[in-house]
Ligand SMILES: Nc1ncnc2c1ncn2[C@@H]1O[C@H](COP(=O)(O)OP(=O)(O)OP(=O)(O)O)[C@@H](O)[C@H]1O
């Protein structure tokens with residue numbers, strides 16, 4: 001499943017659609033950045049409520065296929081700009097992390 | 109082994125939002141050099157954790173990355189407070205991170221364990237009141 005397909009299925013709002021053709025190979029949920037760094041796999045969709053600029057560096061290095069901000073969280077404009085320059089996909093869901101992950105798990 | 113490539117970075121201690129830039133830069137360079145994705149990922153994540161630690165716990169420091177054909181060596185050195193008990197600091201979950209950075213998602217106490225997990229060799233030299241030097245080696249298989 002591509003990031004675009006996932007976004008459609010989960011009714012995600014694209015905030016930065018840098019590479020929608022990227023394959024989603026798994027999922028990981030977490031807000032503590034070092035857990036994400038240690039446990040998320042490359043290609044995972046990463047579900048989090050963290051929206052500060054550090055998520056862009058984490059996404060750049062841990063290499064998830066997309067960051068999904070749950071609970072309707074919206075980052076500041078400078079975070080989105082940074083994500084754009086780094087080619088990081090960022091989407092937003094109005095639902096909570098549990099619901100997003102439940103639906104994502106069914107799709108995978 | 110004289111054909112190594114060397115990258116040097118000053119890691120500033122005052123800026124959290126740009127923290128991680130040196131690691132992102134190293135990732136880009138290693139990609140250009142054609143290293144395998146797994147090696148690049150391990151190097152850049154281990155370096156990121158060390159870089160962030162210098163920002164959060166040591167008011168910044170310096171990072172050197174030495175690139176050899178068969179291994180990549182990361183050296184992080186700071187003149188921060190030092191680590192009194194290295195065994196304790198290495199334990200998963202141990203953290204002295206202040207609330208101000210916890211709210212940003214740091215402070216899980218997983219950074220040093222990640223550095224160990226993602227590298228083949230890791231050595232910490234630290235003196236309280238003087239500083240900390242961490243050397244990590246990632247082998248290229
Ligand atoms: N460069 C350093 N100088 C001084 N103390 C350090 C340094 N690096 C780590 N420490 C100490 O070791 C502890 C554990 O570090 P570790 O990276 O594992 O966790 P953390 O930085 O607190 O949280 P996390 O990395 O999960 O965001 C820190 O809380 C701090 O007390």
Ligand SMILES: [Mg+2]
Nearest residue numbers: 157161219220
């Ligand atoms: Mg840390």
